[in-house]
Amino acid sequence: MEKIKCYLVRDLLPLYIDKACSEQTSADIEEHLESCADCRKLYEEMNSNILTAFHAPEFDSKKTFRHARNSILGIILALAVIISCVVINSSGSWMGGRAGLVNFIVTVFYIVFWSIFTIKSRRYEPLIKFSFIISLLSFLSSFIGLIMTSLHIGGFISAILISILSGSPFYGLYFFTALGGWNDLYAIATIITLAWVILAWHYWAELKQMQTEL
Ligand SMILES: [Zn+2]
Secondary structure, three states: OOOOOHHHHHHHOOOOHOOOOOHHHHHHHHHHHOOOHHHHHHHHHHHHHHHHHHHHHHHHHHHHHHHHHHHHHHHHHHHHHHHHHHHHHHHHHOOOOOHHHHHHHHHHHHHHHHHHHHHHHHHHHHHHHHHHHHHHHHHHHHHHHHHHHHHHHOOHHHHHHHHHHOOOOOOOHHHOOOOOHHHHHHHHHHHHHHHHHHHHHHHHHHHHHHHOOO
């Protein structure tokens, strides 16, 4: 019944774990592991040892804890700055006139801290999902804003959505006299938010990849 013996399987396990065996050998080893508890135990030990060695810095619990705590503090700080930026710029953006220097600085802070928030969130699935969804909504509202200002159309509800997610945060860009108005502002916001969508999507995919490897 047995195709290969235990001592052969044990010799081949390192090659099997490295995926260096032929398909036929791998299939035979798998068949053996299913029926032989001793070899299966050895395989699991070897496999987890290799994974632990490979991810050793990740599993240093004290370091991981400190790293996680710093990340969480960074994320909370970044979110606080982001919300403050939107609130500070919202009154000016609703008036519709040209932005001041303070609004411009606030917009720079918003761009920097949203980027920090996304980078710090890349190890936490709910946060990176949140970053992706908000980035996508910001991109859509910037893009809709761009179309609406280009075609000179507007609506109250869409104006509110665009204002919260894109108009207020990026209002400071209107500080520059070279910018013709909201149209150019939305065009720049569309490009920046698209970059955030791609960045968040990339981190999310990277996180999923890491989860399947572990
Ligand atoms: Zn065996």
